[in-house]
Amino acid sequence: MESKSAKIYIIGAGFAGQEIATELERKGIFGQVIGFIDDDEKKIGTLIDGIPVLGPISRMNTIQNENPADEAIVAIPGAPGDNLKRIYSTLKDTTLKTIRLLPGISQIIDGDAHLIQTREIAAEDLIGRDSAVISLKESLSYLRGKRVLITGAGGSIGSELSRQLLSGGAQRLYLLDHGENSLYEIDAELKLLQEEGVGEAATIVPVVGDLQDREYMHFILARL
Numbered sequence: 305m306e307s308k309s310a311k312i313y314i315i316g317a318g319f320a321g322q323e324i325a326t327e328l329e330r331k332g333i334f335g336q337v338i339g340f341i342d343d344d345e346k347k348i349g350t351l352i353d354g355i356p357v358l359g360p361i362s363r364m365n366t367i368q369n370e371n372p373a374d375e376a377i378v379a380i381p382g383a384p385g386d387n388l389k390r391i392y393s394t395l396k397d398t399t400l401k402t403i404r405l406l407p408g409i410s411q412i413i414d415g416d417a418h419l420i421q422t423r424e425i426a427a428e429d430l431i432g433r434d435s436a437v438i439s440l441k442e443s444l445s446y447l448r449g450k451r452v453l454i455t456g457a458g459g460s461i462g463s464e465l466s467r468q469l470l471s472g473g474a475q476r477l478y479l480l481d482h483g484e485n486s487l488y489e490i491d492a493e494l495k496l497l498q499e500e501g502v503g504e505a506a507t508i509v510p511v512v513g514d515l516q517d518r519e520y521m522h523f524i525l526a527r528l
Contacts, residue, residue, distance in 0.1 A: 311338045311372070316340070374402065463493075
């Protein structure tokens, strides 16, 4: 996710969009939701919990020019691939830095996914094809109760590994990344998850460093 100063659009002003807006406002570190984007004419021009519905997806360029945001979160779980492709294509033509997708609404209702655990849109989302289902949590189960060093923890893969290892019962997570901002964001996100009861017994240790710096890595590894 972007920093707490980021401005965010939520695409979809339905249940999922309203839920993530509430969640982001409550967390207060990932950015400010400045508007909903929704094709429903009855919603356009209204306020939902104080957040304006700015217009339809077809007006994204105009909306972005008038009230620019840094990130868009597509909160339309279960949207067909064709619809998602149209939305994604429109958003890519704007100056938005990041476009993310909300977990499936069934996951949210069942408590298997947290609203802050959005991800960038993948190819299978756009073509409407099911990807091979691999349970990352199950594949990492042998690390339950272990101390784990995650390199590149601030990146998209490293951050997802960090979330899964936290919820999977790792005893201690060392988050290594050379980027202080991205490391701060994943560290803050994991601590918020702990406040919600996810991996609350685990210890999280952020480490700023470059994996290619051999001497520094020897120094770090000797102290883990």
